[in-house]
Amino acid sequence: MISEQEARERVLAAISCSKEESLPLLKSLGRFAAADVLATVPLPGFDNSMMDGYAVQSRALGFAKVVGEQPAGAQLDLVCGEGEAIRIFTGAPLPAGADAVVMQEDVERTGDSIRWQESLQAGENVRHRGADLCEGQMILKVGDKLTAGRIGVLASQGFTSIRVIKPPRVAVLSTGNELIAPGLPLSAGQIYNSNGFMLQALLMAQGIEDISSSHCQDDFDQTVQTLKQLLATHDVVLLSGGVSVGDHDQIKPALQALGIKPDLWRVNVKPGKPFLFAQHEGKLIFGLPGNPVSSYVTYQIFVKPALMKRMGARQVEPTRLRVVSAQSLHNDGNRPHYLRGILKEGAFRVQGLQESHALFALSQADALLRLEAGATVAAGEPVEVLI
Template sequence: MADLLPLAEAQARLLALAEPLPIERASLIDAAGRWLAADIAAHVDHPFADLSAMDGYAIRFAELPGPWRVTQEVAAGAMPTAPLAPGEAARIFTGAPLAEGADTILIQEEAARDGGTLRLSGEGPPANGAHVRRQGSNFRTGGVVLNAGDRLTPPRIGLAAMAGYAELPVRRRPRVALLSTGDELAPPGAELKPGQIHESNTPMLAALLGSEPANLILHSPICDNFEKLRAAIAAAAADADILVTTGGASVGDHDLVRPALEAAGAKLDFWKVAMKPGKPLMAGRLGDCTVLGLPGNPVSAYVTALLFLKPLIARLGGAADPLPRTVRLPLGQSVPANGPRLDFLRATIADGTVHPLQSQDSGALTALAQADALLLRPPHAPAADTGMFADVLILA
């Protein structure tokens, strides 16, 4: 377990520790941002009929260039009063259904009307069916519109509503407990005693998870006392689906998280990942809770939370693809050869190119606060010149 795991293997092993949570039904608003737990099929056709895509007149294309007699008017939300007889047209508005017999829309900008008589005043519709949204062209009754594991983005919520749903099957929101450790930690805003620093990991990680479908349980920092830490870990894990600790994950005399976890009954699956920053990272199980021990350095905590904690939440939520995706971008400047660990360089993006920042200290948040991307440098990667492409993780 002391060997350094490649990132992909460590992520796979973490996700294998947890199963998706039980299914519940949630309103469309409450389901937003979560993952669909089952395929859903449309309850209706959309459009429900052939509809006009423009304001104008419903006509028979074969009767161009007219003239026509306007015999009815159809607005959105209304239905035609009768089929169109030969030589007839219907005044129609966007979203209104076509009367039987009509097949094309003559837009109002190309129409001239004198009382009940309609004439062509422009070029007219270019083809039969012009400016008509055909029944079922969006989806048909019984057709699958969303798949299990899809993230319920705003457009997908709208699509579900359009397909006839007021509620959707989703997984229960995971309960995520955040627990920082260290004698040196003081609450944000508190007056510092000699040797103290303000605790930043909990508010930072809570902000990172603010858009995730999870219920956060925030704990006060725990000092470097073995028994207090063991008791706090046991209590937090009993009330959570995921317990996240930050700090105390390395091998120093005051790094007590690993032995405290084991004393509380946790079974660790791995410890240490071949990545930079973020090597001292632990994962395991404590009862029904998945435990994730993040490094205490703020940059390391943030990067590992992006790569492990957010995917774990997605896994419990039923995501089809829980891991973050990278993009390929050209380098805006050359970068030196890399060492034996996968390196995540804080970087900015300008004019479509990626630029690593000068400071890469894992304890300094200044560069991370300036960054909008992480530039991935594979183990033992050779130096790369400006213009060469690299994998980049975009920061939200």
């Protein structure tokens, strides 16, 4: 049994990015950049007015004669001389000679003359060329996530498409004679297959869309054949159940029959000890425990970072937050324990049952607290949680 840290490092060391592809900007939302991008268009692209008003010379003494009008959208090449003003609108190019804009609310206009009370500073109410973004400035780095804001910046540079990393095609395979699909009537001893749906939802939340889902019984031949088919058509196979040492756990024997030796199996963590990771001809295989909380936790701490790296993300580790514990906590076990809980007003509190089968308690949680073996945390003590 190896440590959680060693397991994560070994998994991440085995991961390389998927292939690149070029996508239209809006199709790239949520993907990760495959190349650095530099600005070619300054923002703003020209000196312009921050608001509706009058463009003037800042040294003017509180009055000026209106000699023209500059709307947004067209450069009229107007010139503002001494003692003159140009009527101007938000976003309109600043006329030559003017270096400030006086707000229309601060102006009294009589015919072609305007007056204002307050003195002006050079640059007042003016957006200067390149103040936000200069030519040559880095606007996107390899591994940056394409957010709405970044797509907006790319559009401001005239881009219509962007090179991104293509997400992997993932197969979710659940195993177990006791599992049946939701919607069917339950018989004695049967349960609904919640893990298959939960894992698909976790993948979708991570931005992976090409997902297939299948199920096989605790049958060696069927498991071998199903794994063989999935590895031929997918980049990643995510297994739920069947990775432990029970008489009906067929995953390890099936992998062995296919000539696949696990890179690691059994990790010193609770829940999730029987976590498995293997590779086969560039394909990735993750074996998660069958208990839903164990499956969820091992996905968060091992699978998600690995898939983030495969998708090209620069930041692959989970988001961590320093808070305080709302209660006294103790781990009397011999493995680090990920407690499920809720964050409220900067404090973490354990939520519901902490057994590995407690799916409802998990559904109410929004954070994980890793408590070392034998460790005690006092109420009010600072702790670090995974969001």
